[in-house]
Amino acid sequence: MSDVAIGIDVGGTKALAVVVDAGGQVLDELRSGTPHEHDANPGARAAEVVADQVLELCRRQGLDFHEVPIGIGLPGLLRRDGHLAFAPNLQSASGADLGALLRESLGNLSIKVENDANCAALAEHRWGAGRGVDDFVMVTLGTGIGGGVIADGxxxxxxxxxxxxxxxMVVEAHGAPCRCGGHGCWERYASGGGLARLTTLAALGGRLPTLVARAGSAELVRGEDVTAAAGEGLAEARAVVDEMGWWLALGLSNLVAVLDTGHFVIGGGLSQVAEVFLPSTRRYLAELVEGYDDRSPISVVCSSFGGRSGATGAALVAMGNAP
Amino acid sequence: MSDVAIGIDVGGTKALAVVVDAGGQVLDELRSGTPHEHDANPGARAAEVVADQVLELCRRQGLDFHEVPIGIGLPGLLRRDGHLAFAPNLQSASGADLGALLRESLGNLSIKVENDANCAALAEHRWGAGRGVDDFVMVTLGTGIGGGVIADGxxxxxxxxxxxxxxxMVVEAHGAPCRCGGHGCWERYASGGGLARLTTLAALGGRLPTLVARAGSAELVRGEDVTAAAGEGLAEARAVVDEMGWWLALGLSNLVAVLDTGHFVIGGGLSQVAEVFLPSTRRYLAELVEGYDDRSPISVVCSSFGGRSGATGAALVAMGNAP
Structure with a gap:
């Protein structure tokens, strides 16, 4: 196991690079914007952004960029060979092989690529909120919903x-259209993007009069306005958050049905306001899970690494001893 | 590994007991009715039925009922200690510990209990349609839908x-009520029971005029009438079967999302007419799975053991070397 590694979580709008030691401590970090999907050749541009991050972090930490283990976390369908096959929330890089581009530009052969939510799950399992838990699911709530499934360790x-x-997962057959081409996918109801959609529907439906008055029009009310107002106790906002919490519980309940999951670790941007929706989710989970009372208690907790779990897990993958 | 074992699949209306050799061959079998859920003490009655099957098969095969390994497959939530915690489709035995009752009545300590669909998955993985496949899901289509998940072998x-x-799994939030207490569960749309429900809705909705005329009233048209007529090419029946095939594909697609399943083995009573609905299911799967063309081809095949997969797998569990 290497002493330190660099992990980079490449998302739709930004890339977070971290230097992590063998105990999971983040020693340094760097954030950069990722190219817009309408840029020319966005895959190559994304590789340049990431290479610059590696060079800067190596300079700051006195590391050799030819040798340091590097892990990259990417959203979407990532082949075992490192090709990103399909990424509805990262159109910019679909089809690109970031690992190969980086191996070439940095002259570093120890670059590994893994799905971002899998990285997060591995980090939480080794060092965080899933430590010592053999059956858990990492659920990252961002633009969409990512997942990493740990079964039997x-x-x-x-x-x-x-x-x-x-x-x-489709939770509403014939439901809301999704960027993946499907309809009624869970992430259209229970992610940051899902909350934004529920917010717009509630605002247009006259169920958020106070927030619409504040924003000036229904279209301008954002999910962040709803979570902030819910945190302050505004009933109309709490109702929308509660609705999102129900949808979150519904999908978790589906995972319990398939996997008999006893523990969920919630990450991603939306987890930063988890205290406003997780109480609803936990309450609805007890209603929605088949035979809830016959099971060991099901826990739903927040990520230990917050927004750094993907990048930290990518570094763990680079260290080469992830399960 | 024992030379032979007895496996018994205990369902809502009947129990199938088989004698299986170490190569997965069924040497003998016996079917009996299981007690109705309104019987007094149905758990103890079910144990008597199964004990009688064991005694009869041992007599016929010259086996010692004190010693022969015995496995029991049961529907529903089965604790690792053998207690059946919750079984919406086998109300009769909920809460009973059939394994303990049988150990006592037969004086045989080598009795194991496992979920029936898990048994089926193990049998198909060892000897059947899932042989050599490391990532597959066994899907049993009976009154409800059971499943056994094999991941990484x-x-x-x-x-x-x-x-x-x-x-x-909920596939239609706020959908049809289910015996489990939930709403919109997959099995309300894609099992034998689901087909019966879709059939009644179609008959009442005027979409099965020929079959309603044959049966005398909408309420009397059964799922079996629809599959038989669809097999003969009747368009109105084919439409209902196609609808069921779509729902089946939707749930399989959810499993692909969570588990990246490449292979499904379909068992249970409804699989006996798989040729009428599986072509629709395979076609819809290509539409519903995210990134279908970027994946290895997904196969959906019928169980090798048909109605015997649960009982055969229970015998495999009894032999003590299931994965």
Whole structure:
């Protein structure tokens, strides 16, 4: 096991690079914007951004960029060979092989690529909120919903390496259209993007009169306005958050049905306001899970690494001893 | 590994007991009715039925009922200690410990109990349609939908041993009520019971005029009438079967999202008419799975053991070397 590694979580709008030691401590970090999907050749541009981050962190930490283990976390369907096959929330890089581009530009052969939510699950399992838990699911609530499934202590990868695309479970047949091309996917109801959608529907439906008055029009009320107002106790906002909490519980309940999960670790941007929706989610979970009272208690907790779990897990993957 | 074992699949209306050799061959079998849920003490009555099957098969095969390994497959939430915690489709035995009752009545200590669909998955993995496949899901279509999940060559059991309750994934939020207490569970749309429900709705909605005329009233048209007529090419029946095939594909697609499953083995009573609905299911799967073309081909095949997969797998569990 290497002493330190660099992990980079490449998302739709930014890339977070961290230097992590063998105990999971983040020693340094750097954030950069990722290219817009309409840029020319966004895959190559994304690789340049990441290479610059590696060079800067190596300079600051006195590391050799040819040798330091590097792990990259990416959203979407990532083949075991490192090719990103399909990424509805990262259109910019679909089809690009960031690992290969970086191996070439940095002259570093120890670059590994893994799905971002799988990285997060591995970090939480080794060092965080899933430590010592053999059956848990990492659920990252961002633009969409990502997932990493740990069953019997092992990351479930599946046939192609695409397991954990839990945001694309259909929970409402013929429901809201999704960027993946489907309809009624869980992430259209229970992610940051889902909350934004529920917020717009509630504002247009006259169920958020105070927030619409504040924003000036229904279209301008954002999910962040709702979570902030819910935190302050505004009933109309609490109702929308409660609705999102119900949808979150519904999808978790589906995972319990399939996997008999006893523990969920919630990460991603929306987890920063988890205190406003997790109480609803926990309450609805007890209603929605089949035979809830016959099971060991099901826990739903927040990520230990917050927004750094993907990047930290990518570094763990780079260290080469993730399960 | 024992030379032979007895496996018994105890369902809502009947129990099938088989004698299986170490190569998975069924040497003998026996079917009996199981007690109605309104019988007095149905758990003890079920144990008597099964004990009688064991005694009869041992007599016929010259086996010692004190010594022969015995496995029992049961529907529903089965604790690792053998207690059946919750079984919406086998109300008769909920709460009973059939394993303990049988150990006592037969004086045989080598009795094991496992979820019926897990048994089926293990039998198909060892000897049948899932042989050599590391990531597959066994899907049993009976009154409800049972499941057994094999990931990376191992049966996924989950926290309490309840994994694989795939029929209770919610695919239609606020949908049809289910015996489990929930709403919109997959098995209300895609099992034998689901087909019966879709049939009644179609008959009442005027979409099965020929079959309603044949049966005398909408309420009397059964799922079996629809599959038979669809097999003969009747368009109105084919439409209902196609609808069921779509729902089946929707749930399989959810499993692909979570587990990246590449192979499904379909068992249970409804699989006997799989040729009428599986073509629709395979076609819809290509539409519903995220990134379908970027994956290895997904296969959906019928069980090798048909109605005997649960009982055969229970015998495998009894032999003591199931994964």
């Amino acid at each position: 092992q990351l479930v990868r599946g046939r192609n390496g695409f397991a954990g695309e839990i945001g694309h | 191992q049966l996924v059991r989950g926290r309490n041993g309840f994994a694989g309750e795939i029929g209770h």
